[in-house]
Amino acid sequence: MKNDFSKLKSKIFIRVLLIGGITIFIGLGIEYILLDGFLQNFFIENFIDFCKSGLHLDSNASSKIYQYLLRNNKGLLMSIGLYVLLLFIFYQSLSRFIKYFSEVSDGLDQLLEESVDEITLSPEMAFMEAKLNKIKITLEKRKKSAQESEQRKNELVVYLAHDIKTPLTSVIGYLNLLDEAKDMPVEQKARYVGITLEKAYHLEQLINEFFEITRFNMTTIVLNKKEINLQFMLLQMADEFYPMLVPKGKKVEVNVQDDLKVYGDVDKIARVFNNILKNAIAYSYENSTIQISAERQQCSIVIVFINQGKIISKNKLDKIFEKFYRLDTARSTSTGGAGLGLAIAKEIIDAHGGTISAESNEESTKFIVTLPFNI
Template identity: 45%
Template sequence: MPEWKIALLSTVGLLSLLVIVGLLTLPHYRLTQVAKYLRATLEDPERELKVPRTLRGVGSELSAVRARLLLQQSELKREAQRQQELIAFLAHDLKTPLTSVLGYLELLWDEPGLTEEQRVKYTGIALNKARRLEELVGEFFDINTMELALTKRESVQLSFLLEQLADEFYPLFASRSLTCQPEVEPDLVVEGDGDRLARVFDNVLRNAVSYSAPGGPVLLSARREGKSAVVTIANDGLEIPEKELTNIFQKFYRLDAARSTRTGGAGLGLAIAKEIVELHGGDIRAESTGERTAFVITLPLQAGK
């Protein structure tokens, strides 16, 4: 549950408790003063009111009400700011591929003298840009609709899942002349949503491919450590400064400050991965030393496995 909702529920609960206590212990004229103070606080929580001497017995409770209202107000402002940023980033990230799609379609429509080879080329580019648009819209949808609960819990053969993903990524690795030799311990089983977990490793692998130096290795390893499975995905490329290692899991964060479309994403892949991992009671972190960057994902193993 969002913090601002928790704050609101706490405030309502405290107000109810205060009223009950007041009805039992305060004379009528003091209850009137309490009601007046609470009304003024609700209308303008930022205005600090001096508690009358006659209300000193409940002064701390009244101050707590004001503090919770201020917290609620701050969270509401933060949520509104987040929604504004979402709209701004959505417009920015969709504009470039959409402009390309429209440009090439207009070219195909307006230039009847294009050769068949040119038509095939421009149609292919427009199709790729349209697919990128679909991916971006999907990322925005996922980050805004993801429930803070797992609706599906099943045994997930993590070892098999990782081996399968490595095979599926072979064409993408080959396109960048990358090599990947999985080192996966067998029989690693976790509990949760297999589709969502596949999304985690898919996102992190795509990130590794995007930022790998051409021709380099991509490491994919998984091992058992106590009651947890530890998956490491690493690649060689530019070092990530230490101060940036936690930022890369924030929504819309991109290492390239200009937010270029080189990687084709909206800066949501790692944020989505973090959400899913934490839903499964796990942890994800990034490490970067020299030219090697690694993402380490820890998930609790299924009991008895």
């Protein structure tokens, strides 16, 4: 910031020196040219002539006025004159300084009005011009991102509302059949009850998606930190996902030292790993292995999730941690989710002072979580 103001400070300093120099030069000029210099007699004669003609005084009285009023008070009059002159010149210069504030104020107005024009200031205010334009670009990006996020959210809500109708219609239909056919065979009744229960679970999942959207917008992340054994957490999580892995021949391998620990919020860190692993399972090939590893690197703990699946394009990787963004919009909400999992994971990791990123190539997709060793 000091370097930013150097050009402006230099200009102000030069202007102050210039004001002082001009004031001294004019003051000395008045004293040594007009009062005590070669124009002294000319000044005295004109002053006396003024007293005679304007004030109707005689030569003797006019001379005494000059003597007592000007000659004997020359120092005081010079001081007053220089002070007035200094104020006048300073006022003129101050108007230039005020212009800088006016330019910044106009620039801020452009930010508030969301003007499309680039903010332009004086050359010596180039640093402030660059900062204001940077803020302008940042605000425009945030506005665009918020609009896109809101649009995705609205689209998702429409999809969810539409999807809710299907299982709800099925639940009502099968319940009506069960209610109307009192003598329905036991096997058929059991099949209808099973279908109804399945549709009800699906309906519950869709409703939970709505709650997830609301919680994401309203919840402020509060951390309750404690020591976490990474190996135990990740192994336990892999066991919990076993029913999702087996039907498609997938498995999870955890390669973490048994004494590797990190300090953070247990529930929230578990939610991060849960969301990443769920995403890896959803988008990995059948009969493939998802690898999870963790190691200490200098002052950080790095946890890596690798799965074999279709390559994720650079454009999608840039948006993968945005809320309501879904990698595959063609996937149904029952499998694709609300597009909040990775966005929530990023917020949690950010709150812990860590980072989360994704890489993808033709062979695999990798999610990398970095957490400070001592949070």
